[in-house]
Amino acid sequence: MNEEISKILLKINAFSVNIKEPFKFVSGILSPIYLDCRRLISFPKERKIIINNAVNIVKKEVGLNNIDVIAGGETAGIPLAAWLADKLNMPMIYVRKEPKGYGKQKQTEGVLNRGQRVLLFEDMMTTGGSKLNFFNGIINDGGVMEHCLVIFEYGYEEARKTLKENNIQLHSMSNLDSVLKVGKAEGYFTDEEIKEVKEWFKDHDKWAEKFKK
Numbered sequence: 001m002n003e004e005i006s007k008i009l010l011k012i013n014a015f016s017v018n019i020k021e022p023f024k025f026v027s028g029i030l031s032p033i034y035l036d037c038r039r040l041i042s043f044p045k046e047r048k049i050i051i052n053n054a055v056n057i058v059k060k061e062v063g064l065n066n067i068d069v070i071a072g073g074e075t076a077g078i079p080l081a082a083w084l085a086d087k088l089n090m091p092m093i094y095v096r097k098e099p100k101g102y103g104k105q106k107q108t109e110g111v112l113n114r115g116q117r118v119l120l121f122e123d124m125m126t127t128g129g130s131k132l133n134f135f136n137g138i139i140n141d142g143g144v145m146e147h148c149l150v151i152f153e154y155g156y157e158e159a160r161k162t163l164k165e166n167n168i169q170l171h172s173m174s175n176l177d178s179v180l181k182v183g184k185a186e187g188y189f190t191d192e193e194i195k196e197v198k199e200w201f202k203d204h205d206k207w208a209e210k211f212k213k
Contacts, residue, residue, distance in 0.1 A: 001053055002178040005151065008046045009179060010188050014039050017189060019196040022211055027127050030208040032196050037123035037151055038076050050173070051083045054121065054149060057171050058088065062147050068116040071095055073134040076123040084121050095134040107137030114142035124152040125170070128159035135166060147171065176201060
């Protein structure tokens with residue numbers, strides 16, 4: 001599955017590589033590679049394959065009897081959750097990045113009853129910080145979340161550790177190693193670009209030093 005999903009992400013140009021002018025993540029990390037899974041909304045054939053893979057993961061790794069609601073995080077996770085919930089004929093909610101500053105002050109939208117078990121479906125995971133934010137929003141609004149599904153993960157052990165400490169099991173469809181392997185085989189990346197990405201992943205702070213003035 002990793003290879004199939006990686007091919008799709010590369011095919012739709014969801015990956016951008018720039019080893020001269022790095023991208024900046026929300027976490028502040030400078031990176032030579034940037035993933036934009038939002039592009040999936042414009043590719044019906046490819047998104048169907050991804051959702052079908054998501055369905056298989058839910059059935060085989062999570063268990064349909066272990067979840068009651070599919071959630072997507074603002075904003076990239078919302079269409080993903082909608083497609084998956086529709087495919088599984090399950091209720092859906094979405095989670096804001098922060099609670100509304102008015103009304104009921106909730107962070108979730110839709111119907112989330114107390115004690116309902118939620119699967120969070122997201123595009124990617126870097127450090128895990130945003131996933132914990134969504135997790136806290138779900139918990140604070142009465143839900144229970146023990147599973148998080150992402151299309152892509154960078155592969156930081158600390159990120160997985162962070163989720164595990166909060167009793168959240170991570171399920172991923174692809175990762176950086178898979179994308180680099182497929183990208184090299186199919187000519188998406190140069191040897192220099194792959195070398196830079198691997199150096200960045202090994203120590204992104206050290207890699208970013210060259211760009212500091």
